[in-house]
Amino acid sequence: MATSEHLRTLEAESIYILREVAAEFARPVLLYSIGKDSSVLLRLAQKAFHPGPMPFPLLHIDTTYKFREMIEFRDRQAAAIGATLIVHTNTQAIAGGAQPFAIGTQRCCGLLKTTALLDALEAGRFDAAFGGARRDEERSRAKERIFSLRDAHGQWDPRRQRPEPWRILNARLNPGESVRVFPLSNWTELDVWHYIQAEQIPVVPLYFAREREVIVRGASLIVPEQPFVPLLPGERTTRVMCRMRSLGCSPCTGAVRSEATTVADIIEELVAVRQSERQLRVIDHDQDGSMEMKKREGYF
Amino acid sequence: MSGILRLCTAGSVDDGKSTLLGRLLYDSRGVYEDQIRSVQAASRNRTSGPIDFSLFTDGLRAEREQGITIDVAYRYFATARRKFILADTPGHEQYTRNMATGASTADLAVLLVDARRGIREQTWRHARIARLFGITTFVLAVNKIDLVDFDEQVFRGIVEAAPDALDGARVQAIPISALHGDNVIEPSARTPWYDGPPLLPFLETIDVAGRGASDAFRFPVQLVLRPDATFRGYAGQVASGTIAAGDTVRVWPSGARTRVTRIVTWDGDLPVARSGMSVTLVLERDLDVARGDVLSSAPPHVGRRFSADVVWMDEQPLRSGCPYVLKHGARSVTAEVDRTLSLNEIGRVTVTAARPLAFERYGDDRTTGSFILIDPATNFTAGAGMIAEPVAERRAGLAGNHAAARLAQAARGADTDEAAVTLVERMLEEMLI
Numbered sequence: 001m002a003t004s005e006h007l008r009t010l011e012a013e014s015i016y017i018l019r020e021v022a023a024e025f026a027r028p029v030l031l032y033s034i035g036k037d038s039s040v041l042l043r044l045a046q047k048a049f050h051p052g053p054m055p056f057p058l059l060h061i062d063t064t065y066k067f068r069e070m071i072e073f074r075d076r077q078a079a080a081i082g083a084t085l086i087v088h089t090n091t092q093a094i095a096g097g098a099q100p101f102a103i104g105t106q107r108c109c110g111l112l113k114t115t116a117l118l119d120a121l122e123a124g125r126f127d128a129a130f131g132g133a134r135r136d137e138e139r140s141r142a143k144e145r146i147f148s149l150r151d152a153h154g155q156w157d158p159r160r161q162r163p164e165p166w167r168i169l170n171a172r173l174n175p176g177e178s179v180r181v182f183p184l185s186n187w188t189e190l191d192v193w194h195y196i197q198a199e200q201i202p203v204v205p206l207y208f209a210r211e212r213e214v215i216v217r218g219a220s221l222i223v224p225e226q227p228f229v230p231l232l233p234g235e236r237t238t239r240v241m242c243r244m245r246s247l248g249c250s251p252c253t254g255a256v257r258s259e260a261t262t263v264a265d266i267i268e269e270l271v272a273v274r275q276s277e278r279q280l281r282v283i284d285h286d287q288d289g290s291m292e293m294k295k296r297e298g299y300f
Numbered sequence: 301m302s303g304i305l306r307l308c309t310a311g312s313v314d315d316g317k318s319t320l321l322g323r324l325l326y327d328s329r330g331v332y333e334d335q336i337r338s339v340q341a342a343s344r345n346r347t348s349g350p351i352d353f354s355l356f357t358d359g360l361r362a363e364r365e366q367g368i369t370i371d372v373a374y375r376y377f378a379t380a381r382r383k384f385i386l387a388d389t390p391g392h393e394q395y396t397r398n399m400a401t402g403a404s405t406a407d408l409a410v411l412l413v414d415a416r417r418g419i420r421e422q423t424w425r426h427a428r429i430a431r432l433f434g435i436t437t438f439v440l441a442v443n444k445i446d447l448v449d450f451d452e453q454v455f456r457g458i459v460e461a462a463p464d465a466l467d468g469a470r471v472q473a474i475p476i477s478a479l480h481g482d483n484v485i486e487p488s489a490r491t492p493w494y495d496g497p498p499l500l501p502f503l504e505t506i507d508v509a510g511r512g513a514s515d516a517f518r519f520p521v522q523l524v525l526r527p528d529a530t531f532r533g534y535a536g537q538v539a540s541g542t543i544a545a546g547d548t549v550r551v552w553p554s555g556a557r558t559r560v561t562r563i564v565t566w567d568g569d570l571p572v573a574r575s576g577m578s579v580t581l582v583l584e585r586d587l588d589v590a591r592g593d594v595l596s597s598a599p600p601h602v603g604r605r606f607s608a609d610v611v612w613m614d615e616q617p618l619r620s621g622c623p624y625v626l627k628h629g630a631r632s633v634t635a636e637v638d639r640t641l642s643l644n645e646i647g648r649v650t651v652t653a654a655r656p657l658a659f660e661r662y663g664d665d666r667t668t669g670s671f672i673l674i675d676p677a678t679n680f681t682a683g684a685g686m687i688a689e690p691v692a693e694r695r696a697g698l699a700g701n702h703a704a705a706r707l708a709q710a711a712r713g714a715d716t717d718e719a720a721v722t723l724v725e726r727m728l729e730e731m732l733i
Contacts, residue, residue: 006303006383008577015578016537019522023591023630047566048535050580052527135374142373158371163397163613165404165684168627168672172679186385188376 007195011044014183016167017146018048018130021181022055024171025128028181029121032058032078032085034070035247036203037132037184039077040192043201044183045130046081057084059120059129063112064094065226065249073204088120099228100251112249118154127173130181136188146185152176190270197263207266209243209258216240220254305503308387308402308435310426311412316443320412320478321388324500325377327485372398381504396644397613399426400684403433404670407508410439410499415448415475418458427465432609432646432686434666437508438466440473441499445491446480452493472506474499516598517541517549518660518668520629521591525580533564533580534589536630539667541597543581544572548715551587552594552658553602555710555723559584560595592631594658594668599723601660602706604653605691609662612641614675614682618649624682625674628657629667632674641683650691656706662686 021028030045032038045054060074078085090098093111100108121129135142145164150156162170173179184192196203214221215235221242222229229251231237242255243266260266309317375386387402403409409430413419427438440462448454459473474483475491476499482488483498496502523535543549548559562582563570573579581595594600612618618641626635634654641647662669673683707724714720 009304012537012576012578016522019535019578020630023523048578049525050566051531051533051564052525136376142375143371161371162681163401163684164681165401165611165672166666166670167405168629168670170627170672170674170679170681172625172674172676174679186374186376188378188383190378191383 004198007191007198010187010191011047011195013167013186014041014044015048017169017181017183018045020169020171021128021130022049024169025179027124027126028056028128028130029059029086029124029126030054030056030130031117031132032060032074033132033247034060034066034074034204035132036192036196036207037134037187039201039203040187040195041130041132041184042077042081042083043199054081054083056130057086057124059086059088059124059126061113061116061120062087062089063116063249064089065099065112065251067204067206067223067225067244067247067250067253069206070204070247073202077202086120086124088116088123090116090119099226100249101228101230105252114154121154121178126178128171128179128181130183132184133180133182134184134187134189134192135182144182144185146182147171148180148182149173150178150180154178190267193263193267193270197267203263204244204247206244206247208262209241209260209265211239211241212255213237214240214242214255217254221257222254223250225250304383304385305408305506305508306385306387306406307408307410307503308389308399308406308430309410309412310389310399310403310423310430312414312417312420312422315412315414315417315423316478317412318388320410320441320443320476320484321375321386323478323481323484324386325375327481327500372402379500379504384503396425396429397611397684399429400433400611400613403430403435404684406430406433406435408437408439408503408506409435410441413440413442413458415442415444415454415458419461419463424463424465427463429611429646431465431469432611434662434686436469437506438469438471439499439502440466440471442473442475443478445475445482446477450475450482450488450490452491455494472496472502474502515541516665517543517547517596518600518665519543519549519581519595520631520668521589521593521595522630523591524589531582532586533562533582534595535578535580536595537578538573538575539629540575540665542572542574543597545569547597549583549595549597550599550713551589552596552600553656553706554588554593555599555602555706555713555727556587557713557715558587592629594629596658599726600658600668601690602656602658602727603690603693604656605650605693606659607648607650607688607691608671608685609646609688610637610641610649610673610683610685611646612643612683614678614680615643616675616678616680616682617642618673618683623676625676626651626653626671626685627674628659628671631657633657635673637673648688649685651685659687659690661688 049055058078090112098108098111133141135144145161147169149161212223214223215237221240224237241259243258243260245256260269311317373388375388377384389399389402411423411427413423442455442458455475475494476483482490485498485500487498518539519536520539521534521536525533525535543560545560545563550557560581561584563573564580620639621636623634623636626633635651637649637651639649660668669687671685672681675682707727710723711720714723
């Protein structure tokens with residue numbers, strides 16, 4: 001389906017965006033979320049500045065509830081690439097007992113992701129933050145600009161976004177403002193996997209199917225890594241052949257039943273499957289238009 | 301064919317653009333089942349008919365509540381033959397700026413017309429904007445053909461009344477029903493009088509290459525890469541043409557001549573780089589090349605003044621004689637214009653920049669022929685400009701020494717005496733005419 005030619009076009013556009021940011025902003029940072037999109041973004045950043053090093057650090061917002069394999073992969077990758085890695089956690093909220101089953105997913109995300117992100121950006125005085133978000137992921141993201149303007153509180157106002165004719169990017173900011181930059185805006189989930197295959201980019205093993213100990217809850221398969229994930233009446237853990245389609249916090253990210261053990265298998269599965277990747281992310285569905293609301297509050 | 305077709309949509313409110321896009325996404329399986337379920341849930345609150353396809357593309361709560369599209373939404377779908385990037389642009393006149401944004405990167409525009417209403421002022425306006433932005437291939441999709449009983453005469457009447465803005469463009473008129481799918485993916489049995497292709501097969505096979513751009517090599521320098529004392533390279537994306545290692549190029553606006561010794565990428569050095577590729581060029585001579593300079597094989601226009609068509613996108617009107625930040629390629633300069641424009645107005649202005657720029661006419665090259673105007677007070681992207689013609693710098697006091705230095709430098713850099721004369725002649729013409 002995808003041609004290598006169209007992947008080269010997407011790659012060249014993304015590299016153009018990465019270079020514009022490096023040229024025009026004082027303190028860029030790459031938000032590294034460890035998932036497949038971040039892995040692609042990282043490879044593109046390596047390419048954009050070759051033979052020089054990436055001229056910005058990586059920032060990971062660690063909720064402490066990410067899958068263990070994600071954290072191991074993160075540290076291994078950062079070391080292999082020689083990148084500077086900043087890890088930030090809202091330790092105060094964790095100490096206060098923040099977890100999804102105690103305070104609900106909306107408040108938990110707000111404290112451990114949005115607040116933590118805004119605090120980390122402020123602490124680093126970062127004026128541009130790269131993210132791996134794509135416009136095909138979700139309805140409000142389809143309206144995002146390449147440079148997503150945020151106010152002093154990191155908030156998104158869809159009516160204040162600047163027009164982006166051609167590929168001329170306006171990098172001028174008023175005091176206190178910053179941008180989130182999305183070099184993968186025009187990529188689709190399938191493009192990302194095709195590129196990972198073509199470039200042999202390492203990804204977290206959680207993406208590949210194997211037997212895992214899970215709680216089967218409706219259509220979701222929950223991996224009980226965190227001790228606070230409750231077993232509902234009648235539930236027990238079982239071993240299921242499954243994989244993650246999207247990576248997040250283990251209590252809120254469901255696995256899908258799958259036999260796909262290689263990138264080629266995953267691509268084949270995606271072409272056949274008719275469900276979107278964020279379906280098993282509980283946090284997108286807590287109310288209608290919830291991604292739009294999270295973005296207005298400063299979420300990615 | 302790059303493997304990607306970029307298209308935008310245009311038409312009046314209620315002509316059914318969002319419905320058509322929803323249909324394309326749905327039928328080409330670009331919309332996943334859980335998104336469909338969420339749309340079905342939302343549909344129940346609004347309509348009692350079949351799935352409301354426009355809900356796939358109206359992304360913001362405010363839009364769903366008001367039943368309108370207020371911002372450009374980008375959609376992606378792929379078939380076995382092509383990947384499509386589709387800018388769904390709003391129909392309301394107050395969002396003309398978004399139509400302009402969508403058209404600026406598109407290869408093709410789909411003009412939606414309601415078969416019952418015919419072509420309206422808004423559609424004509426959109427067609428004109430699309431032409432202005434360099435689109436030369438159009439689909440005139442005569443929608444809701446089911447509501448006029450699939451009447452061929454109605455279709456013919458609309459095609460014949462096609463706006464003047466389409467004169468000289470390549471136009472494919474297709475009778476469709478976005479709601480019922482007639483002539484969208486498959487030929488419809490209900491329009492036996494139509495023997496052209498359905499919409500999607502047409503989009504899959506249309507060749508839009510070679511639109512406008514001339515073949516000269518042009519490369520705006522984005523970034524100077526100097527990781528250590530041994531390497532100095534110029535990073536950027538090839539705007540047009542091709543370059544091979546060993547080729548001679550000039551650096552503009554200075555006009556200095558040099559040779560490309562290496563084309564560097566992370567995947568190894570390349571013998572040749574083509575239009576659209578992001579690469580890093582190493583030059584033979586240690587020249588003073590900076591971000592914003594343009595490397596090219598044919599001399600561009602170099603100057604501080606040019607006429608341009610500007611689409612004004614800000615509520616604060618464009619004022620003559622006030623300073624704006626003009627971003628052209630990778631260079632930002634202070635500039636002013638000679639007339640005013642209000643929100644959504646399109647007009648021909650003369651631009652005077654504080655420093656010389658190396659540019660082309662928009663019709664010759666979309667990249668080095670386009671610019672944006674930024675209001676320095678708000679930093680809003682207020683205008684989109686397309687360069688029409690260079691304009692002579694009449695005030696010798698300003699152009700004076702600067703011009704002489706540029707001429708001398710250009711002449712010194714030329715390969716032969718003959719080339720020097722041609723170059724100086726062209727530069728003088730631009731300054732004096």
